Amino acid sequence: MIDFKILKKSKKSKARLGILRTKHGVVETPCLVPVATQAVVKTLNSEEVLKTKTQILIANSFHLHLKPGEKIVEKSKGLHKFMNWPKPLMTDSGGFQVFSLGFGRDFNIGKIMAPPATFRKRASSLAPLPASLRVATRAGDLPLIKEGGHPKSLRINNDGVFFKSPIDGREIFLGPRESIKIQEALGADIIFSFDECTPPNADYDYTKKSLLKTHKWAEICIKTKESEQSIFGIVQGGKYYDLREESARFIASLDFDGFGIGGEFGDDKKIMKNMIARVVNNLPQERPRHLLGIGHLEDIENIIRSGVDFFDCTVPTHYARRGIAFTKTGKLNLSQAKFLNDEKPLDLTCSCSVCWNYKRNYISHLMKAKEITGLALLTFHNIYFFNSFVEGIRKKIKTGKI
């Protein structure tokens, strides 16, 4: 059960200031949702995460189903108790793993891909891409995934997805019913409907067919859910404007408590902004919107201006474990030897405990020495920094600057 109230709507953009009430406390929006896939923000314990201005976390059904299994979590009276996290929680449905363990693995790609020049031209129109078009990426050219295409390592049919467990290779079936049952056992405040996150190199026909499946699954998810948890439906449609609108309208027609926007829009920031705005235009104003898996620092203001209330992203935590700190003046790679002679804090304006107590030279040393505390310090700082950044945007909305 959640209650979402919009406190202020921007006059300059679609941005809005909101407050979400849950059994586990309130969340001020717009809000970053740090990722705790395996019921942990990697490298940090829950008390530490509480000190990073984090208001809500998102865990993952698929991963927790594999390890330790939702029954274990249920026995511990749910995720909150299990991981000692007192604040609100979301769980993702496993829909992203349909992509990441499927085509994502086949092509060794992430969900966001640079669109080719030809796509840039066409993307602003409603016309679908010709099926013959190849998609250019940073890594070279990838074949388009056409209708009927299927990933090597998992099978997708109308009822759900047969995964191969990365642990022991056994087959694991996950469909809308299974996902909801798992998420009910986990007991987060907000759960997501089971979708297929379409690959970035999917053609129009594949995306459309996948979309219809995601829509059907959304209906089943709503029917299956027996708990009092709130459930968000997920809009798909790839980078095709008409499919995005169709999906938004359909998902909005169902009785969801809020809405996720999944998949990707290419890495052209302008197109992304326009496309999110189109989706948002077709969603009910009064309910929360969550942009799934997007949140590079330079994206955040844009997506909030487009009307997004929540967004989760692995960037602050994942980059931290690659030695990268986010700062007001850009990214720093603490693995670089030059920081061994740098006695400044990570960010001169940051008030997090890492920036108060540690210097770049020490963190750089920890990175070079492969000491895990270095990863933890960077993770802490990055989350705090991102949360502060979003806090700043909330202030700007409040004061009418955005």
Place this chain on the structure above:
RNA sequence: GGGCAGGUGGCAGAGUGGUCAAUUGCACUAGACUGUAAAUCUGGCGCCUUCGGGCUACGGGGGUUCGAAUCCCUCCCUGCCCA
């Protein structure tokens, strides 16, 4: 003192007459990473360059050869075994 095995780029370790500035790994270095992978992918990694190439390099010195990291002599060093 005798016998044997070795000495190759920051390290480990291939090569055993020309296609070798020298496979590969590590380290180093630069970049990538968007519903998670705490190490993955891509590039660089002797010096100089007008990007054609030039110079210096496989323990030191000498030799054979059109040509040597590779063959011979000698010296130095290391490891193991025997006295």
